[in-house]
Amino acid sequence: MKKLLTIALLSIGLLSPVQADSEVADRAIRCSALIYIELTRPEMAGLTAGEALMNRIYAYHLIDGTDMEITNGQITAAQTEAITTLTQEYIQGVNLAEEYRHCIFWMTDIAKYINISEYVSEDNKNKEVQAEEMALFLSAPKESSVTIFKNPIKTWEQQVDLGFAAWASQELKVPYKEAILVKVSEKFE
Secondary structure (H helix, E strand, O other): OHHHHHHHHHHHOOOOOOOOOHHHHHHHHHHHHHHHHHOOOHHHHHHHHHHHHHHHHHHHHHOOOOOOOOOHHHHHHHHHHHHHHHHHHHHOOOOOHHHHHHHHHHHHHHHHHOOHHHHOOOOOOOHHHHHHHHHHHHOOOOOOOOOOOOOOHHHHHHHHHHHHHHHHOOOOOOOOHHHHHHHHHHHHO
16 A cells, blocks of 8 residues: 555655656666667667667656656657757857767667567556656666776767767658768768
């Protein structure tokens, strides 16, 4: 009975072992967007689960206790906005290598903590399961535990460049496509 009461309180936002955090949500959606860009490179297909994981971290850190749900459409819209922002920053010459490196190591820490395959979306999850899932995702690491990195930052910068090159080279409509390709060509000259 006590567990049921805790779950009920969690589900309506009156009690939370870990609070939602908009700063974590912002970093998670930017990380998801960077991963999305990298996924256009065939050799990066293994990051698909990482993108889903970061989207879930984003969603749960955005929920304020008044609603237990953020739609896939809302997540996609936020990711699209983050992709646009990252693209503008990339074109302006902002080096996204450190952010991408921290993103990958943070995602790895979360993946060690949470097995994303156990949380494949089910339409009929009850409130108790939703509250437990939310509590788990909110208690996941909020930043990378790694502070000393083996690979030089130049390696990560090349990964970002290759990701933007692959993303802008798609046949799909990509915002700022021409500007990205010009920036990439400048970097590889």
